[in-house]
Amino acid sequence: MPSNKSVSDAPIVQFTNCRILRSHQLQREDLWVREGKILNPEKLFFDEKGSADIQLDCKDSIIAPGFIDVQINGGFGVDFSLATDDFKSGIDLVSQKILSHGVTSFCPTLVTSPPSVYHQVLPQLSIRNGGAHGAGILGAHLEGPFISKEKKGAHPEHCLRTFEAGAFQDLLATYGSLDCVRIVTLAPEMKRSSEVIRELTQRGICVSLGHSVANLAQAEEAVQHGATFITHLFNAMLPFHHRDPGIVGLLTSDKIPAGRRVFYGMISDGIHTNPAALRIAHRAHPKGLVLVTDAIAGMGLAPGRHTLGQQVVEIDGLNTYIAGTKTLSGSVATMDTCVRHFQEATGCSVETALEAASLHPAQLLGIEHKKGTLNYDSDADFLMLNDDLYVQATYIAGEEVWRQDALGM
Amino acid sequence: MKLVILETYAQASEWAAKYIRNRIVHFGPGPGRFFTLGLPTGLPRDHPESYHSFMWNNFFKHIDISAENVHILDGNAPDLQAECDAFEEKIKAAGGIELFVGGIGPDGHIAFNEPGSSLVSRTRVKTLAMDTILANARFFDGDLSKVPTMALTVGVGTVMDAREVMILITGAHKAFALYKAIEEGVNHMWTVSAFQQHPNTVFVCDEEATLELKVKTVKYFKGLMLVHNKLVEPLYSMKAAGAESSQAKKPYSD
Numbered sequence: 001m002p003s004n005k006s007v008s009d010a011p012i013v014q015f016t017n018c019r020i021l022r023s024h025q026l027q028r029e030d031l032w033v034r035e036g037k038i039l040n041p042e043k044l045f046f047d048e049k050g051s052a053d054i055q056l057d058c059k060d061s062i063i064a065p066g067f068i069d070v071q072i073n074g075g076f077g078v079d080f081s082l083a084t085d086d087f088k089s090g091i092d093l094v095s096q097k098i099l100s101h102g103v104t105s106f107c108p109t110l111v112t113s114p115p116s117v118y119h120q121v122l123p124q125l126s127i128r129n130g131g132a133h134g135a136g137i138l139g140a141h142l143e144g145p146f147i148s149k150e151k152k153g154a155h156p157e158h159c160l161r162t163f164e165a166g167a168f169q170d171l172l173a174t175y176g177s178l179d180c181v182r183i184v185t186l187a188p189e190m191k192r193s194s195e196v197i198r199e200l201t202q203r204g205i206c207v208s209l210g211h212s213v214a215n216l217a218q219a220e221e222a223v224q225h226g227a228t229f230i231t232h233l234f235n236a237m238l239p240f241h242h243r244d245p246g247i248v249g250l251l252t253s254d255k256i257p258a259g260r261r262v263f264y265g266m267i268s269d270g271i272h273t274n275p276a277a278l279r280i281a282h283r284a285h286p287k288g289l290v291l292v293t294d295a296i297a298g299m300g301l302a303p304g305r306h307t308l309g310q311q312v313v314e315i316d317g318l319n320t321y322i323a324g325t326k327t328l329s330g331s332v333a334t335m336d337t338c339v340r341h342f343q344e345a346t347g348c349s350v351e352t353a354l355e356a357a358s359l360h361p362a363q364l365l366g367i368e369h370k371k372g373t374l375n376y377d378s379d380a381d382f383l384m385l386n387d388d389l390y391v392q393a394t395y396i397a398g399e400e401v402w403r404q405d406a407l408g409m
Numbered sequence: 410m411k412l413v414i415l416e417t418y419a420q421a422s423e424w425a426a427k428y429i430r431n432r433i434v435h436f437g438p439g440p441g442r443f444f445t446l447g448l449p450t451g452l453p454r455d456h457p458e459s460y461h462s463f464m465w466n467n468f469f470k471h472i473d474i475s476a477e478n479v480h481i482l483d484g485n486a487p488d489l490q491a492e493c494d495a496f497e498e499k500i501k502a503a504g505g506i507e508l509f510v511g512g513i514g515p516d517g518h519i520a521f522n523e524p525g526s527s528l529v530s531r532t533r534v535k536t537l538a539m540d541t542i543l544a545n546a547r548f549f550d551g552d553l554s555k556v557p558t559m560a561l562t563v564g565v566g567t568v569m570d571a572r573e574v575m576i577l578i579t580g581a582h583k584a585f586a587l588y589k590a591i592e593e594g595v596n597h598m599w600t601v602s603a604f605q606q607h608p609n610t611v612f613v614c615d616e617e618a619t620l621e622l623k624v625k626t627v628k629y630f631k632g633l634m635l636v637h638n639k640l641v642e643p644l645y646s647m648k649a650a651g652a653e654s655s656q657a658k659k660p661y662s663d
Contacts, residue, residue, distance in 0.1 A: 030470070042465040049476035 007048050010035045013398065014052035018384070020063045021354055022374050031063055033380045036397030040376040058384060061392060064354040065372050066104025066381035067335045068361035070183060071141055071231070071265055071292035073109045073308060075299035080108045081309035083120040091125070095134030097300060099402040101334040102357075102391040104381040105136040105371060107182050109294075111309045112144030112155035119176040127180050130381065130396040138365060139182025142175060143231060146186040146196075147211035151236040154322050154329030155211065156310040167192040168199040181205055182365065185231040187212035188222035201226030206365060208265075209247055211236040216249040223256055229364055230264035232294055233281055234273050235328070251285040263364040265292040266356075268342040269333035271318055275345035282346045290364055291338045291357040296320060296330035340389045350389065410591065410610040412630040413637050414619055418579045421615045425510070425577055427641035428611070432508055432573070434644050443478065445500070447509035447571055449520035449563060482532070482561040493532040493561060506571035513578050516540050517586040517599030521562035524598040530564030565603050574607055578614040587614060588621035 015031040022029065032039040032052070044050045074080045076097050078090035091108060098106065110121065122140065130136030145161045152160060163170040172178065184200055185208040186193060197207045209222055210231025215238070219227075230237075230247055238246035245252075250262045266289055268278055282289055293299070298306040298315040305314050305323060308330055312323040315332055322329050333341075335357060343353035362372020370379045380398035383391050394402040415421040429446070438444040448464075460481070469479065480499050486492035500506060511519050516538060522530060523538040537545075542556045549555040568574060578587050590601040591612065604610045619627050 041470060042462060045465060045469060045476045045479075046461050051475060 011053040013054045015056050015058050018058035018061050018063045020374050033398040036380055038374055038376055038378050038380050061384040064383050065358040065374055066383055067102045067357040069103045069106040069293050069335050070361050071109050072106050072295045073330055074297040075295050079297040079307050081110045081113050083117045087121055087124040098135050099394045102336045102383045103135050104130055104396050105138050107138050107141040109141040109143055112159045113309050114159050115174045122177055125180045132401045139180050141183040143185040148187040148213050150213050151211045153236045162190055164191045167195045183208055185210040189214040189218045194225045197225040197227055213238050215244050219247045219250050220253055220255040232267050233264040263288045263290050265290050267294045267331055268338045269331045270341050279346050289356045290360045293333050293335050294330050299332040336391050413613045414631055416616055418615050421579055421613050425613045431644055445503045445507045447506040449511045484561055489534050496532045508573045509568050509571035510575045513586050513601050515582050515586055517589050517601050519601045521560045522565050522600040526600050528597050528603045529566040531567050532563050535560055535562050565600050573609040574604055575611045578618045581617040581620055583618050584620040587618050
């Protein structure tokens with residue numbers, strides 16, 4: 001049946017025979033899309049007297065909002081922290097390949113690097129919408145170099161810095177430009193971090209605490225000044241102690257300003273965190289859990305040696321270590337694997353698992369009015385999944401950008 | 410009348426749905442030949458969102474009806490009486506209502522024709538009884554001050570003009586109203602009683618709703634269920650039935 005042309009000429013697509021994730025539940029409803037956005041069929045019916053132009057049978061799939069990965073260092077041989085002239089084609093490759101993992105938006109992450117790398121790489125990065133070419137880029141996540149020496153993990157020590165001298169100006173000089181920066185991870189126990197956190201927050205940049213030996217009081221102060229995220233909880237921070245829970249204590253802290261929520265990234269690949277620890281975090285603060293991959297260049301490639309910024313790392317199965325050591329350095333997990341593992345390990349509902357990879361990162365970045373949900377007028381970035389949470393098809397702005405073919409990919 | 414008694418709410422709903430389906434198929438609608446289904450305004454029309462949402466979520470989104478064929482009284486129209494008169498005209502233009510499906514209020518009202526409404530009334534603006542306002546409060550977060558006190562409604566006369574009327578009555582709280590409607594006389598205090606004078610009425614109810622009826626009445630109509638159930642048996646496809654039989658064949662007369 002033709003749609004009423006008075007409001008818009010664009011074709012209306014109705015996805016039927018599906019269960020959509022809406023209002024935290026899987027509901028048996030149809031999904032309506034027009035001009036790259038989720039359409040309200042009731043308004044269409046009564047106000048425009050319109051109807052669908054195309055109806056697609058989804059064969060009882062689950063339809064969920066596209067996944068958002070806020071910590072991914074590279075993949076498929078591409079390392080975002082490597083200053084090459086070819087940065088653009090590297091990012092294009094990764095953004096295209098991760099569509100098959102269900103990721104429709106991401107924050108390319110740069111690990112601790114010398115200023116020259118930031119000055120060369122960041123200007124080549126641009127925030128852009130996703131599409132058939134690949135997942136959308138929301139902005140860079142700069143993890144370091146303003147982090148703690150004791151908890152540097154796989155980050156190179158010689159590149160670590162402080163902002164004791166010039167606070168925010170030091171940070172700006174190191175990175176060069178903050179135009180396309182979305183998240184900055186830093187250690188809040190560093191001197192003058194409060195000023196820096198306030199400055200970054202005022203510019204709309206999300207501040208994350210990580211690679212730090214801060215105690216709970218220091219972490220809480222950082223949150224008062226605007227920090228809203230914790231980088232890969234448990235990893236690269238002091239372990240939970242019952243008299244000083246450290247950064248982990250933010251999950252149940254009573255000093256979080258009213259109306260704010262602290263989110264925390266979890267790499268649920270089964271290696272970075274013991275499932276029991278994952279469960280403890282999830283049960284303590286389920287609404288703050290954000291699934292991240294922290295994937296490195298070796299993700300999607302065969303086991304062996306790869307680079308991660310200034311370091312060489314070795315992949316063995318799902319484990320990635322700094323070559324020759326047992327220090328974990330990133331992961332090779334894909335986002336959909338993380339979602340499945342999270343669901344299995346915690347026994348949570350399918351809805352909760354899917355929201356940890358879509359709604360929560362969108363809320364963290366303050367974009368849940370257009371990403372991370374299937375609410376009316378949101379961007380139509382969504383996935384078709386089977387009951388075991390394997391991605392069957394990926395859609396960005398209402399267009400199919402990836403489909404699982406019969407032979408598998 | 411036919412009084413169809415099913416055991417539970419779910420069974421009564423299913424019976425009614427199948428009956429409506431059979432009526433539509435038997436009628437053989439097609440381009441230019443519309444089956445006009447009448448429904449009462451469920452909620453005061455001042456809140457178009459709530460009523461539209463209710464009809465959308467419970468009916469329209471599940472069927473392939475085109476929006477042009479949906480006519481809902483608009484409580485926000487500048488001239489309410491003109492809106493009501495226009496509605497009556499639309500019904501005439503559509504060839505009259507083929508089947509009107511409605512419920513009954515605890516005070517025996519049909520649509521918003523509260524006790525005291527004229528039994529020959531047409532579509533008009535009605536002031537709502539306190540009972541109705543209380544019942545509707547749940548759609549306005551329990552805040553009585555927010556519940557509209559006026560509503561647009563089809564009249565008793567309007568519904569009487571329909572070629573067939575089906576009334577759904579379920580639950581013990583409707584039992585007294587059902588008793589007044591079918592075992593007592595025609596009375597404008599219980600407006601549903603007007604349908605005693607309609608040639609073609611079906612009352613569908615569950616056991617609970619029969620609690621105030623005479624045992625004799627209930628036994629009589631339950632005994633007719635074998636015949637009643639023939640009315641909801643699946644029909645052959647519209648193609649097979651053909652356009653010849655436009656009259657519903659009744660196995661017995663009222």
